[in-house]
Amino acid sequence: MKPSRAWVCLLSFAVALAAASSSRAAGPEDEVRLFVQGYLNAANALDIATLMRMYAPGSGTTVVRNGTITYGWDAINAQAKRSIGIAVRDSFEVSAEDMRVTPLGPQNAYVVTPLILTEETPVGPNRRHGALTLIVEKRQGKWLILHDHTTLTPNP
Amino acid sequence: MRVPGSFLCLICLIAFPAAAVAAAPSTTPDTRTEVLAFVRAFTDAANRADVVAIMEMYDRSPDLLSVNDGAIARGWDAVREQANQVLGKQGQFTISAGSFDVIPLGANRALAVGPVVATVQTQRGPVQLDQVTTLVLEKRQGKWLIVHDHTSTKESDE
Numbered sequence: 001m002k003p004s005r006a007w008v009c010l011l012s013f014a015v016a017l018a019a020a021s022s023s024r025a026a027g028p029e030d031e032v033r034l035f036v037q038g039y040l041n042a043a044n045a046l047d048i049a050t051l052m053r054m055y056a057p058g059s060g061t062t063v064v065r066n067g068t069i070t071y072g073w074d075a076i077n078a079q080a081k082r083s084i085g086i087a088v089r090d091s092f093e094v095s096a097e098d099m100r101v102t103p104l105g106p107q108n109a110y111v112v113t114p115l116i117l118t119e120e121t122p123v124g125p126n127r128r129h130g131a132l133t134l135i136v137e138k139r140q141g142k143w144l145i146l147h148d149h150t151t152l153t154p155n156p
Numbered sequence: 157m158r159v160p161g162s163f164l165c166l167i168c169l170i171a172f173p174a175a176a177v178a179a180a181p182s183t184t185p186d187t188r189t190e191v192l193a194f195v196r197a198f199t200d201a202a203n204r205a206d207v208v209a210i211m212e213m214y215d216r217s218p219d220l221l222s223v224n225d226g227a228i229a230r231g232w233d234a235v236r237e238q239a240n241q242v243l244g245k246q247g248q249f250t251i252s253a254g255s256f257d258v259i260p261l262g263a264n265r266a267l268a269v270g271p272v273v274a275t276v277q278t279q280r281g282p283v284q285l286d287q288v289t290t291l292v293l294e295k296r297q298g299k300w301l302i303v304h305d306h307t308s309t310k311e312s313d314e
Contacts, residue, residue, distance in 0.1 A: 067310030105262035130226035151308035153226035
């Protein structure tokens with residue numbers, strides 16, 4: 001199974017978003033921002049172990065990459081490991097800004113952020129826009145990802 | 157022809173399996189049943205190109221975010237504009253949804269995720285698009301509303 005490029009993008013777009021994020025941590029929204037920043041930092045460092053600790057364990061966790069669902073922590077972990085090879089080999093840069101965090105009660109929130117993926121190709125850089133949705137839940141004082149949906153706009 | 161995904165949603169929901177973590181909430185029958193009914197109504201409205209009914213199912217808020225194949229529509233008015241563009245063409249597409257996972261997010265909110273197949277009529281005949289839709293729903297005054305949705309289409313080269 002070919003790893004999705006959308007998966008790869010999550011392994012890299014930490015820098016810009018992390019730089020734009022605030023370091024303060026006052027309420028749930030700020031906690032979630034810091035959580036997402038940590039997630040992106042781990043992704044940018046290709047730190048799959050840290051990344052996967054941020055997903056909720058169990059079969060109910062889902063990840064969607066451009067129209068394809070991966071069900072369950074184990075399958076998501078396997079998919080992430082397969083994507084590492086692509087991340088190392090490919091040359092790309094992802095930037096994100098304007099992250100919005102919306103609380104859904106005291107224990108849940110969803111995050112939406114636009115992103116830009118620039119891939120180096122033999123004919124020059126290929127720039128694609130996209131968006132990321134994360135649904136997170138706080139369990140025993142720790143935020144975890146229940147669902148993650150990333151989409152890049154279709155190539156022209 | 158591309159069809160914005162948020163209007164190409166769902167139907168049959170399946171129960172979300174009990175989470176491995178004890179703190180995780182289970183899907184209550186009421187929530188699952190209600191979300192199932194909501195999604196069925198949404199799908200029926202989309203297939204009959206009923207923009208009014210569709211838009212009544214979205215949170216009427218400038219903060220509404222709807223993502224379709226990576227493009228973000230911001231606010232209820234922008235989503236309605238998309239709906240008018242797509243759903244004003246009844247008969248040009250139909251949608252059918254597969255098994256959806258439903259996860260309660262507290263007492264009055266839920267996450268629904270599942271596959272959707274859109275069949276689009278083109279000059280070269282019908283074309284099938286494999287999609288996945290994420291819905292974040294909130295129950296207000298006894299009525300479920302979409303507060304966020306995200307739909308993506310499987311790329312043909314994947």
